[in-house]
Amino acid sequence: MDNLRRAIRLLFVDYCPDFVLQLKDSDNYINQQRFLESGFRIFSNYSLDEIKNVYTKLNKDWFIDPNNNSSNYFNILNHFTSKVLVEDNLEPFVNYEHLLKWRDLSYYTSEDLLTTSFFAYIDNRSKRKRDFFAWRPNAFSDNKRLRLLLSKGVAENHFHLKGSGPVFDLSWLNVMNNPTKFENEFNQLERELALLTKISNTATISKKELKILVGKAAYIRYRLFCEIYDIQKGSLLNIDISKDSNAEHSYELLLKMSDLSREIDLLKFDVGNKFVYRGDRSCVIDYAIPKSIHTSNFEKSYVFYGERKLMYDCFQRIYRNDESFEKLVYLFHAYLLIKAQFRAELIQINDKVGFGNFSKYQDRKEYFLPDGSIYHTAFMNLAIHDSKKHVEIKSFELRIAPKEEVTKLNSSIKAYNFALNKKAIESITQLKNPKKIKINSGYDLSKDNIFYTIHYIKKKDKQDLKSISSHINCRHYNLRKEIKSQSIAISQLRESYSSLSKYIKGIDAASSEFDAPPEVFAQGFRYLKNHKLKGRLNHLKDSIEEPKIYATYHAGEDFYDIVDGLRAIDECIKFGNFRQGDRIGHALALGINVKDYYLFKHNKLMLPKQTVLDNIAWLLAKIRKYGIAIHRNEVNRLEKLFENLYFELYAANYDNKHPLKEKSISHTTYFDAWKLRGDDPYLYLDEIEIDVYAKINLTYWERCRINEEYPKVRNIRQNIDAKRILQAYHFNTKIKEVGKLIKQFEVSFAYSELVACVQEKMMHDIKNCNIAIETNPTSNYLIGTFKRYAKHPITRFYNLGLETNNELIKKCPQISVSINTDDQGIFSTSLENEYALMAIALEKEKDEEGNLKYNSSMIYEYLERVRLMGLGQSFNS
Structure with a gap:
């Protein structure tokens, strides 16, 4: 066919x-x-x-x-x-x-x-x-066995509300019914990149x-x-x-x-x-x-x-x-x-990989669905209730954006609750008494097992490096201020508006990983994950509750090199204090085939020099930690490359009186400086010799400036060289400017094998931390570099029930995984289809001898385990 x-x-x-x-x-x-x-x-x-x-x-x-x-x-x-x-x-x-x-x-x-x-x-x-034309937006398969499995109940743990409605269908209806209303939106599309x-x-x-x-x-x-x-x-x-x-x-x-x-x-x-x-x-x-x-x-x-x-x-x-x-x-x-x-131009069908391509579609999703319009409300309503009508979703986690003021956050959640009311839009012919119209308010989401995870938005650092302020503004200065305001707004909502705050069960950071690293969000994550209510308004509340805030993070989804994808996962866990019950979204860098990825890139990578330097220092540290003894010559090459890049980016750009100007810095010292990136950069702006703990006052936000859980060795914060490197990383404009220059990095066979070893060890580390992974098969297939569903790394994360080979089972880390949709409207999918596509892909997969690789019955046993793990991952458990 x-x-x-x-x-x-x-x-x-x-x-x-x-x-x-x-x-x-x-x-x-x-x-x-x-x-x-x-x-x-x-x-x-x-x-x-x-x-x-x-x-x-x-x-x-x-x-x-x-x-x-x-x-x-x-x-x-x-x-x-x-x-x-x-x-x-x-x-x-x-x-x-x-x-x-x-x-x-x-x-x-x-x-x-x-x-x-x-x-x-x-x-x-x-x-x-x-007479019936209201079938579901995406047709299900006729697989009754799978339908019976899903009828037991599933969790949707990764669902961006504003990307999950039928974005194209409703946009088309709006334009067809109001053809003269979208002059500006079409002009904007004409100015942008044509995606097809x-x-x-x-x-x-x-x-x-x-x-x-x-x-x-x-x-x-x-x-x-x-x-x-x-x-x-x-x-x-x-x-x-x-x-x-x-x-x-x-x-x-x-x-x-x-x-x-x-x-x-x-x-x-x-x-x-x-x-x-x-x-x-x-x-x-x-x-x-x-x-x-x-x-x-x-x-x-x-x-x-x-x-x-x-x-x-x-x-x-x-x-x-x-x-x-x-x-x-x-x-x-x-x-x-x-x-x-x-x-x-609205659904991602152009066969291009990478989050940057997807984000172009994501940015357009509301061009023709303006806030407050009947189409926008129908868009969000259908996203939820159409999904729930056709699949038994027992835990429904909606990702929404934060606000910088508690009153705005309060209003935003009320607006979402209104739009999600099943009766927000009603046909006149359906009303028993059309003359008496009741304006519907929001409804209790918890009755349908629906709740929110608030996702911060990663944004580019647009700092003008030629301005005087760049010498005292750390990396992502404006975004850090925004995150502080948003974090405090969430905490205030929890304190003052318990009727709405009970719906907030998690926090996340979404959008392009190239725009902002986990270190930028670290203080906000620590602040909310450990937030305790003061209880001053308890006497005004119907009940005294303190729902825990869990964390997830879009990490390892898109990357220049698998190494910076793995490093981003490591940073969000260590800097954000992730622990049991928290999750990583996507984590493709953790599971994709390393050699296939580099082959897809023709073993040549184009990435910023600062990223190359960080990758090398991090990779060398992991090679030491895991005791990886192969390819000593490649390790030596990386150590030499680190020396050259450190001199080019840092030593050459210190002023003549800087204490590190003539000093030889090892990659271990540089890595110690990396460990401190989870702290507030302003602890290292001046008075560098003073103990950072002496700079903290008693307010809760202030106490979260220091990452108490990492590094465990507190003496690292006494290492003056590490602190000076961190200071230069954040406040030296020359270093920031030179670090943006692009380097072509050649991937050798030895480098590929070292990365594969680190990747495998790191999978087991994450399993030992009991941190789960939210997989999104179609999203990953379209954004990632693998071009078959059967190549999705979910089977490398977890293979119990699927494999019969004891060696493969023992080698697999058996990380808790779930199947989700991500942005089902933009990817034109559904939760049932995500399970079905993985099932049929595994059923058709063949081994090297051309025989079917997996037993059909075992595939369903495997998916049953994944279904149960998804429910166990829910922040609503």
Whole structure:
């Protein structure tokens, strides 16, 4: 099915919509010449003659309807879906055997393209009328064994609330219903990096503007809706959309956009289902959701009803060869292509690795879902309640951002609680007494086992190193101030607002690891992990409770070198005082295959010199600690490289009177200075000879300035050389500037083996600390460098129940792991799918001799253990 999937992707994702609108006739725009031009990229492993063979297969087979022998390029969808999809209780399910194939295609096309086509085709044959279109956003597999396993209850331990709703689907509905409201947002997208390569197969290549393309889609949707449902046929707005999609050529569309908006507003008023939102009885989410919608749809994902039904009805007319629809088929095809291109800017489908790529999508998730809008509330509501309807989630941990003032944090949590209320949005037709409208407030999340973990945001250090203040401002000075305010706001909420603070069970630090290291958050983590309520307001509370704050941290997810990924994990554990019950998010550096990673990077790394210096000192320290005796020559090379880099970054940039200017500094002394990075840098700004303990006053925040748990040897804080190195690291502007310069680092075979040894030893260290790992298979697969689910490091962290080889079981550290979704809206996934994708990937994995590597029954025993560990990891236990 590989070529079939690629052909579908070419025709319904990669084809140029302008090309379709200009040529109209499928015989013109899907001919051999056009297919070859478009197919060079997607069939990159084929010769020109082989791509011609694919085109012949299309015409002679995949475009043919096997039931009536008619030819239509939309039939290619049914050649795929007939093998992959099944229907159960009105919902689409994926044949478990083909789950990876389904994921590979639907991730690029969107599931709705395939599911609505599938239902339209089978309903045409059976003459059945379909009234239910509110199936879940992501189809589950038909694996009943897995479904039974998950029905026992699972934990969702890593779920970013604002990245987990159906971000694209609701953004699309908002734009289709309000096409003139997002001028600024589209302009912003145009200024940013296009995340999917723009393709043009028009005769005259021109720049295409997403704003114009989406405007065309809004007009096409209006036309299709009115034509299919026989609305306003005598007075339909007419706009020429055949011109290239840019302001110069599509000026008529731009001039008539306000007219289109008015026509859509009329449709909302005349035919759209009305919803009650914040006391307003006239809210319309989508004019395509009719007033006559069957009530069973409101029990599930009702917001998708209108779009799915419109697509379904278009497909039905195509598959029954409706002559009246023939003149509109090209419009429908163009609509699907524009929708796919817009989706590609919001859902991560561009096959690029690294957190930086993901963060571009993450930053856009609310462009078209403004705070306070019905779409934003529906976005968050669906993220939670759709997930809970389809999977028995017994512990639901939502990640949300902090605020710098307790009143703002209080208001923020109240707003979240309102948005998460199941009755925040209600259809007028569902209300028993529409005249009496009660404005819903928040609800008690704990009844549904829902709680919050507040995640600090890692931000770049934008300090101007040429300013005078840079000499007295430590690294990430502004972010450290922000973290202090946010930490104190959380503690004040715990003290004063117990009705809301009871929902906060954990803290986290998220976003790009390149932006800020764990040392920046260390004091805040120590402050909240050990925070005790003063009890001054206990007499005003219904009950006296003091929920413990646990910690997790996004570490080892993205890195320049596996070494700095491992070092980040080590830093968050040591500087943040992680202990039993705490967790690490992702931790890919801890489990991925070291040699495969360096091979993927062609054994050449590009990273800042300060990072190289820190990596070498840290790696040498771990080699000493673990007694790794291999590759002595490589160790010597690293020691020499440390000396050269230390001189280049530090010694050469001390002023002439600095005590360390002419002094030889070993990597062990430098590593001692690294150990102190968890302390407040301002303990080392001046009066360096004074004992740092003498600089601490009695307030709780002040006492957290020193990391009492690490290093255990307090004498290190008396080491004047280590303190001076730390002082230079934070306050010497030349060192900070030179440290940002990029070095190409060559990875030798010996270096790779040393890193692999340290990685393996470190896994066992983390197991001995009883610190758990939150894995996120699809997120890790898309951001990481491994390209098969079976290569996910979860099986290196834990393999009990999966392996039968005693040596492999003994070698594995058996770290507590859980399966989670991360940002399920951006990655277009669900918790059930994460389990299913891992299950099918392991079932299909083969050993070196080509035999199945794992026993099927043992895979489910393994997943059962993972399920139970996830529940055990919950901060809500």
